[in-house]
Amino acid sequence: MSLNVEHLPTRTLPAEKPLRLLDNAGHAVTGASTGGFSLPDVDTLLDLYRKMVVARRFDVQVTALTKQGRLATYPSAYGQEACEIGAVASLDPVDWLFPTYRDSIALLTRGIAPGEILQSFRGDWHNGYDQHAYRTAAQATPLATQALHAVGLAHAARLRRDPIVSLTYLGDGATSEGDAHEAFNFAAVWQTPTVFIVQNNQFAISTPLARQTHATTLADKAVGYGMPGFHVDGNDVAAMYAVTRAAVDRARAGGGPTLIEGVTYRIESHTNSDDPTRYRSSRDVEHWKRRDPIERLEKYLVSEGVLTETVRAEITDAAEELAAATREVMTVEAELDPLELFDHVYSRPRAALAEQRAYLAAELAGARDQAEGGR
Amino acid sequence: MNATTTEAPRTEASPTQLTMAGALNAALRDAMAADDRVVVYGEDVGPLGGVFRVTDGLQAEFGDERIWDSPLAESGIIGTAVGMAMYGMRPVVEMQFDAFSYPAFEQMVSHVAKMRNRTKGRVTLPMVVRIPCAGAIGGVEHHSDSSETYWASTPGLTVVMPSNPADAYSMLREAIASDDPVVFMEPKSRYWAKAPLALPVTTTPMDRAVVVREGTDVTLLAYGPTVRTALEAAEAAVDEGLSIEVVDLRSLSPFDDETVGASVRKTSRAAVIHEAAQFGGYGAEVAARVTERNFHHLAAPVLRIAGFDIPYPSPKLEEHHLPTADRVLAALDTWEWDA
Numbered sequence: 001m002s003l004n005v006e007h008l009p010t011r012t013l014p015a016e017k018p019l020r021l022l023d024n025a026g027h028a029v030t031g032a033s034t035g036g037f038s039l040p041d042v043d044t045l046l047d048l049y050r051k052m053v054v055a056r057r058f059d060v061q062v063t064a065l066t067k068q069g070r071l072a073t074y075p076s077a078y079g080q081e082a083c084e085i086g087a088v089a090s091l092d093p094v095d096w097l098f099p100t101y102r103d104s105i106a107l108l109t110r111g112i113a114p115g116e117i118l119q120s121f122r123g124d125w126h127n128g129y130d131q132h133a134y135r136t137a138a139q140a141t142p143l144a145t146q147a148l149h150a151v152g153l154a155h156a157a158r159l160r161r162d163p164i165v166s167l168t169y170l171g172d173g174a175t176s177e178g179d180a181h182e183a184f185n186f187a188a189v190w191q192t193p194t195v196f197i198v199q200n201n202q203f204a205i206s207t208p209l210a211r212q213t214h215a216t217t218l219a220d221k222a223v224g225y226g227m228p229g230f231h232v233d234g235n236d237v238a239a240m241y242a243v244t245r246a247a248v249d250r251a252r253a254g255g256g257p258t259l260i261e262g263v264t265y266r267i268e269s270h271t272n273s274d275d276p277t278r279y280r281s282s283r284d285v286e287h288w289k290r291r292d293p294i295e296r297l298e299k300y301l302v303s304e305g306v307l308t309e310t311v312r313a314e315i316t317d318a319a320e321e322l323a324a325a326t327r328e329v330m331t332v333e334a335e336l337d338p339l340e341l342f343d344h345v346y347s348r349p350r351a352a353l354a355e356q357r358a359y360l361a362a363e364l365a366g367a368r369d370q371a372e373g374g375r
Numbered sequence: 376m377n378a379t380t381t382e383a384p385r386t387e388a389s390p391t392q393l394t395m396a397g398a399l400n401a402a403l404r405d406a407m408a409a410d411d412r413v414v415v416y417g418e419d420v421g422p423l424g425g426v427f428r429v430t431d432g433l434q435a436e437f438g439d440e441r442i443w444d445s446p447l448a449e450s451g452i453i454g455t456a457v458g459m460a461m462y463g464m465r466p467v468v469e470m471q472f473d474a475f476s477y478p479a480f481e482q483m484v485s486h487v488a489k490m491r492n493r494t495k496g497r498v499t500l501p502m503v504v505r506i507p508c509a510g511a512i513g514g515v516e517h518h519s520d521s522s523e524t525y526w527a528s529t530p531g532l533t534v535v536m537p538s539n540p541a542d543a544y545s546m547l548r549e550a551i552a553s554d555d556p557v558v559f560m561e562p563k564s565r566y567w568a569k570a571p572l573a574l575p576v577t578t579t580p581m582d583r584a585v586v587v588r589e590g591t592d593v594t595l596l597a598y599g600p601t602v603r604t605a606l607e608a609a610e611a612a613v614d615e616g617l618s619i620e621v622v623d624l625r626s627l628s629p630f631d632d633e634t635v636g637a638s639v640r641k642t643s644r645a646a647v648i649h650e651a652a653q654f655g656g657y658g659a660e661v662a663a664r665v666t667e668r669n670f671h672h673l674a675a676p677v678l679r680i681a682g683f684d685i686p687y688p689s690p691k692l693e694e695h696h697l698p699t700a701d702r703v704l705a706a707l708d709t710w711e712w713d714a
Contacts, residue, residue: 125493125495126489126492126493126494127493127494127495131461131497131498132497132498137461138490138493138494140486142481142485142486145481145482145485145486147454148450148451148453148454148455148457148458148482149454149455149457149458149461149486150458151451151454151455151458152454152455152456152458152459152460152461152462152466153458153459153461153462154458155455155458156458156459156461156462156463156464157462159414159440159464160462166458178450178478179451179454179481179482182446182448182450182451182454183451183454185446185451186445186446186448186451186455189446340495343495343496344491344492344494344495344496345492345530345531346491346531346533346555347491347496347499347553347554347555348553348554348582350629351629351632351633352629352630352632
């Protein structure tokens with residue numbers, strides 16, 4: 001990275017025009033709008049491309065499964081692949097991710113199995129993967145609350161002298177929440193190694209950005225807290241990766257937190273239960289579809305000669321394989337034990353819960369007896 | 376009031392007079408010395424030593440990486456403690472005043488209480504949230520609330536409230552050692568109550584209630600600030616020929632049905648006393664539980680002597696709101712004693 005990240009300005013507003021390294025036609029950008037960042041090497045970009053293609057296939061597959069009624073709900077990240085993956089791919093395995101409900105493809109990129117990711121959306125249990133094993137917190141539904149957890153964990157790691165970074169995603173709507181403010185402020189005051197990725201996908205369910213903030217950019221907010229802020233083209237994975245990587249490196253070296261706004265767009269609805277035609281025009285959606293993050297990188301990689309038909313076929317196969325595995329795992333109904341409802345509330349046994357557990361056990365046994373008797 | 380627990384201190388050291396604030400301070404000091412994962416933070420807990428001086432001298436002793444002043448933001452304090460506990464620390468955070476904890480309500484109920492359950496026990500949060508609570512200290516608005524019902528009715532939280540210095544020390548050490556999050560409520564009006572105490576002391580486990588005065592006619596169920604009220608009522612009732620048993624609940628969640636039930640079955644009459652408003656309050660749970668489990672042993676309905684169903688009043692009017700020994704005795708008079 002050519003940029004000297006040791007001395008990033010904290011009193012200068014981010015550029016109003018989003019920082020980008022690849023334009024929509026897949027051409028490398030030069031000049032001021034790169035913000036001093038340079039394009040990652042082609043191997044890195046090809047890897048990011050692979051991750052994005054696989055992630056989109058997963059997202060499309062899960063959306064289809066949701067329409068078939070296999071999941072209770074699924075918040076799609078279609079269109080946000082560059083923002084999600086450019087950020088999470090810049091983490092080391094020791095680092096911690098604090099995702100929201102919309103960040104399932106980041107979990108996938110982190111190596112978590114589809115069945116483990118989707119347990120909560122299927123309705124089996126609230127969190128289906130081992131947080132410590134993947135260094136990935138449970139997906140948070142209340143807005144911005146997890147950002148404080150990210151700050152706390154990073155602070156603890158710093159007190160322990162462990163070179164660990166925490167990264168958390170927030171949506172544009174979440175920046176209006178008090179916890180976003182508190183997280184930004186705590187991180188800056190404590191100088192925790194935390195990277196805040198604000199995914200500005202233009203809508204909080206149906207509320208547009210203009211009804212969410214009067215700030216020129218969401219990245220502007222960083223200045224008020226005394227940390228660097230970057231306003232980035234969130235559909236340019238090269239820029240998202242380069243900027244996040246610099247922020248992660250800087251945090252790990254003791255440079256404190258960074259706020260990065262990725263300007264992107266949610267192509268799908270908020271979840272399967274909302275109707276986006278009521279709050280946005282198809283022209284708008286088409287406009288953003290023409291700025292697709294995967295196509296943009298594809299053009300560049302083809303022009304560089306690294307995305308050959310062989311490589312493309314290999315990536316497509318990998319994506320289809322994952323989609324098939326996802327379909328398969330979602331067709332198998334999990335065996336749920338209702339008595340487990342009582343097992344994880346407290347570390348120490350509680351008499352009242354033991355009584356309620358026994359009650360349910362008797363009820364289940366009764367239901368079984370009745371079913372067997374009726375046969 | 377003397378130390379009310381029945382067990383003797385562990386050490387041979389001769390007891391010295393210690394306030395509840397002093398006992399809490401000693402508990403924090405001993406816990407921090409025993410385990411370097413224990414960190415303490417909150418508003419003004421550093422050089423000032425907390426507005427009630429519970430953290431007095433700790434920063435000088437342990438340094439500002441073990442105990443420090445946080446920004447003024449309760450949700451931030453609780454939310455960051457969640458992250459720290461996830462990383463293996465044992466944060467003990469202060470909410471300064473009961474009503475100041477409300478901005479942290481979402482973190483408490485949506486994350487602190489649920490983390491262990493949502494992760495099937497893979498992530499536990501060994502954190503303690505200290506909340507100075509209740510009134511009778513002449514505090515202005517927002518400084519005297521009783522918020523215990525909100526926490527106690529939230530599954531996943533453990534909620535305890537000591538009423539004397541010995542329990543304050545012992546229960547805080549136990550809360551810090553607990554792998555689950557504990558809401559540790561400190562009755563402000565008892566901070567300066569003294570008792571002869573030799574530290575360290577281990578009293579009854581914090582999830583158990585304790586019979587602090589034996590009696591045969593009535594069981595008064597109290598916790599925190601109202602234990603003293605109950606004992607005063609019991610003392611005054613002696614003149615009327617009434618033998619009152621007083622149970623200090625100590626733990627609001629879990630509720631010690633066993634100790635309470637044994638006392639109620641012995642006396643056949645029970646009343647619960649608390650400062651918080653009566654409607655939908657903690658006493659409603661107590662009365663219902665006691666009735667459900669001991670109805671055929673009861674000679675009279677379980678009574679509640681509580682604060683009025685009003686926002687906590689101004690200092691010059693709070694004496695009219697708070698339950699007193701006289702109100703307790705007046706309430707007992709409403710029972711039909713000869714039936």
